[in-house]
Amino acid sequence: MTRLSRRRMLASLAPALGAGAVAKLGGVNFAPPASAQDAHEHTTTAPRPPVHGHGNTPDHPGFQTGGSVDHGANGFHPTELLRDFDHGKTRRLASGRVLREWELVANDGDIEVAPGVKFPAWTYNGRIPGPALRAREGERLRIRFGNGSAHPHTIHFHGIHPAEMDGLPGVGLGIVEPGKAVTYEFDADPFGLHLYHCHVNPLAEHIARGMYGAFIVDPKEGRPEADEQVMVMNGFDTNFDLENEVYAVNTVGFAYMNDPIRVRQNELVRIYLVNVLEFDQINSFHVHANFFDYFPTGTSLEPVEFTDTIMQCQGQRGILELRFPHKGKFMFHAHQSEFAQLGWMGLFEVG
């Protein structure tokens, strides 16, 4: 007969502390950029068909039967995030180069990561993961970052760029205090699949709270036509004991179990897979009844492996290319059974 230990008690207090901080933030001036608003309106005006949860029983893994996450309140739907690439706004510079611009805003708010379980999150543009920023090799990139959160933040991009644009506290643009804004500017280099995240201390907390996203630089010559999807593998430490309670791709546990990812038979599927999972050493991806070409970091156009399971440590990422020759439902999940049972599990439905 266990009761809350002192540590758990304290941990249980923390989420509400976060919520309190959010409440105090009523009058922050940063409006989310148009793209995030659009996404929000889309999810609220065109609600998804009712999601049927399933119990984690021998017949069907999942959350409590009947429960569902209010994606409208979250402001994003995992199924929409999957194919939502943010190309920003472009214009041609005098030199003939393309300048690509985005606006990112940091905010605090509750995200429902499992039916009925709210997580006091810190986000880029009100969503976790943040927008999947997509550019082409050689372009000039400009990211205006406003901090509407109660906490100091930065954006640290993976890629090749000058030190002052690295989003590191104490270097270059440095920390962006609440209410302040900065503009990061650098070249899209090298091509591949990268990521961005906040780099303010305590680092683990800033990442675990949800401040990350995929950053894709397409090669000049592009990649073959495909059904492209972005999957950010993450987790949530809802009780603040430095271990995750919920694991997922694109935030909501079991989201693609309840709402399988629809793909077409024999069509090339390209998955941009990023691991940002905090607290656990590694994460992995395994697809059932199929194999895929794996392009680690996406920096080469030649695959290095033909496999059905890969693993990534935090910050590692890679591109997966596969076709489904058979119709039906095919599971994909972390091949760490614990992560799978705690939410990182989904289905492709091939039709």
Next chain:
Amino acid sequence: MEARTATREETGPGRLPAWLLGLIPLLLIASAVAAFALLDGPGLGDRTGPPVEELAVERTELHPGEIELSVRNDGPDEVVVSQVIVNDGFADFTSSKDSLGRLDSAKLAVRYPWTEGSAYNVRIVTSTGATIDHEIPVAVETPESDLGFYGLMALLGFYVGVLPVTLGMLWLPFVRRIDPRWLRVLMALTIGLLGFLAIDATIEGIDVAAGGSQALGGTALVFVGGIVAYLLLTAVEAWLQDRKGTDAARRDGSHVALLVAIAIGLHNLGEGLAIGSAYAVGALALGAFLVIGFALHNTTEGLAIVAPVASRPPSLARLALLGVIAGAPAILGAWIGASAFNSSLAALLLGAGAGAIVQVIQQLVPTIRERTATGQRALYPASVAGILAGFAILYATSLLISV
């Protein structure tokens, strides 16, 4: 001086009735509380902290494919159970209540293919993401509470309660024959036996209370139970004395025997609880060893009942009744323990057993007094030896049983 006297005289005739004087402060307090509540505690503001979510798991039942937890909200704030994780995997469950207010209880029925003998960690996830862990050290199916089961528990209670106590009472012919000096030693032995039981019950109660709802009192319940039982028995004893007249009562010792029987009965109720709940969670093997252990342990309790009535033995029927009063609660305890074990209730009952015993010891002390040239004394070499022997007997026999 003059003025003061005058005032008193003026108010004299118009004096308010005593009951109204008693009621006025009460009404003032009530209206102050009501005003305070209506104004929502003016000047105090809201609590600065976040919600405090606490759940106590009061009972665990395992049925095929299902783990059922009875939980009670042990904290000050509302708790919503949103998800349940069993051994690092989300599990389907139903809850008898959507949200639990303060001290509310609910049943969580978790669908899970548990296997016999395995250990399980059941983690309750609240709406804020806080978690409450509950360990099931060894999974064993909870016996169905059917007639056969109640019969088995009754038999168990009979074996460890009624039978040994009644057997112990067969010492009556022996205690009647022995020299008064030896009888006093025997009574001292009884005090030693009871003293050990009181300590044992208190420790057991504190242990059990630690596992239950703290909002309902926790460890304090042991002492509440103890004090209540002590005072009630004292009142009963005083009432018996009034009825019979002190001298008569003291001479036949029958009311002392009754009080001893009640105290031992309360103690055996606690013992039955422990046995029943241990059996229900599969922590108890119902072997001959256990029964023999309890028989030896509880036989001495029979001796404690008959010792006070050595000089004037009551009728056989009355003796049998005393045996039932002392032993039968073990059956009741086993039923409650196996089918509706609740830590808070168990702590209260164990405390009551201890309190009753303390009261009875107080009753027995006069019977071991010996006259000396200067007066009376209760503690002398022979009585101390008796008390210590009582302790030693129960310590040794308690080694035979572990529940």
